[in-house]
Amino acid sequence: MVFLRFSFVALIVGFLWTITLFGEPLDKLDIRQTIEEVRTPPEVIKELNAKFLEHQNMSVIKPFDESDITLDLILNMAKQVWDVIKENQAVLDVKYDYANGLPAGVRSGAELDNWSPVQYKSFRVYGENGFGITVYDLTYTLVHQYGGTYNGNGQYLESVSVVPQIADVMWGYTVNLGVTKVTATNIGTKENPVANLLMEMTLKVSTVIQKHESRGLYEFRGDSSEPREIGFTDM
Numbered sequence: 001m002v003f004l005r006f007s008f009v010a011l012i013v014g015f016l017w018t019i020t021l022f023g024e025p026l027d028k029l030d031i032r033q034t035i036e037e038v039r040t041p042p043e044v045i046k047e048l049n050a051k052f053l054e055h056q057n058m059s060v061i062k063p064f065d066e067s068d069i070t071l072d073l074i075l076n077m078a079k080q081v082w083d084v085i086k087e088n089q090a091v092l093d094v095k096y097d098y099a100n101g102l103p104a105g106v107r108s109g110a111e112l113d114n115w116s117p118v119q120y121k122s123f124r125v126y127g128e129n130g131f132g133i134t135v136y137d138l139t140y141t142l143v144h145q146y147g148g149t150y151n152g153n154g155q156y157l158e159s160v161s162v163v164p165q166i167a168d169v170m171w172g173y174t175v176n177l178g179v180t181k182v183t184a185t186n187i188g189t190k191e192n193p194v195a196n197l198l199m200e201m202t203l204k205v206s207t208v209i210q211k212h213e214s215r216g217l218y219e220f221r222g223d224s225s226e227p228r229e230i231g232f233t234d235m
Contacts, residue, residue: 029205029212031127031135035232040122040141044165048143051094052118052159069105071154072193076184077102077109084140084201085177090164094143099182101157101195101222103150109158112148118159119144119225124166125232127205127212135173136205139166142227144220155188155222157195162218176204180215187221195222203232 082097084090100109109115126137141163148156162179169175181200188194201216217230 027210029207029210030130031205031212032129033125033127033212033214033232033234035123035125035216035229037229038122038124038139040120044122044141045120048094048120048141048163049118052143069103069150071103071150072186072188072190073104074101074156074184074186074193074195075104076100076182076197077106079179080182081178081180083176083178084162084164085138085167085175088167088169088175090167092161092163094161094163097179098143098159098161099157099179099184099197099199100160101184101197101220102148103154103156103193106150109145109148109156112150112156112158113152115145115148115158116225117145119146119227121227122165123229125203125216133170135170136175137166137168138164138175138177138203140164140177142218142220144227146220146222146224148222154193155195156193157197157220157222160197160199160220162199162201172207174206178202188223193222196220202235 076099078098078100084092120141120143122141124139126134129135143163144160145158148158179199180202183198185196186193187196197220199218203214205212213235214232215235216232219228
């Protein structure tokens with residue numbers, strides 16, 4: 001029985017090794033990845049609205065000297081890097097895992113006014129192996145608030161995040177998805193600044209012997225309710 005088990009495992013490993021000899025590098029997983037926009041369910045919106053209230057209602061701490069505020073210098077005052085899905089499990093905490101685009105010198109988004117309601121846009125990303133079998137199927141929701149002003153000036157960003165909804169992964173595969181870089185800039189003018197955030201996400205899929213990695217990019221603007229999908233590319 002032990003010999004039979006060893007022979008079966010050896011046969012499977014040998015087969016996987018052989019088919020890669022004539023395709024990609026031996027350690028690269030053959031994945032055809034697809035991304036599509038999907039509807040955000042009302043119950044998800046309701047749940048996320050409740051969660052985001054915590055850091056929307058932070059106590060306002062005014063700076064000691066408002067002359068320290070630089071409206072056209074836009075910074076991410078929150079996080080730059082965080083996990084979304086780790087080893088097939090959702091791990092994001094919306095209380096802490098988000099980015100923003102605020103004028104330099106403020107302490108939090110609570111110092112600004114005129115924020116929009118939280119905006120939602122969901123995407124499905126799934127991957128098929130060389131046999132056409134779906135080996136992972138993920139759904140996540142991009143969220144953000146836009147239009148925040150400081151003393152009536154500027155259009156800034158708050159609560160920018162990506163929230164996992166579904167992580168369906170075939171046995172034998174491991175999926176990790178995370179935000180790996182956030183870049184904040186001013187795409188307006190000195191007199192009328194507009195925050196812009198580019199959020200880079202990295203998706204890693206692996207088996208015992210192979211791996212596949214891709215990078216996605218999304219753009220958020222302080223004057224827009226719609227984040228823009230720039231798309232995933234293989235690495």
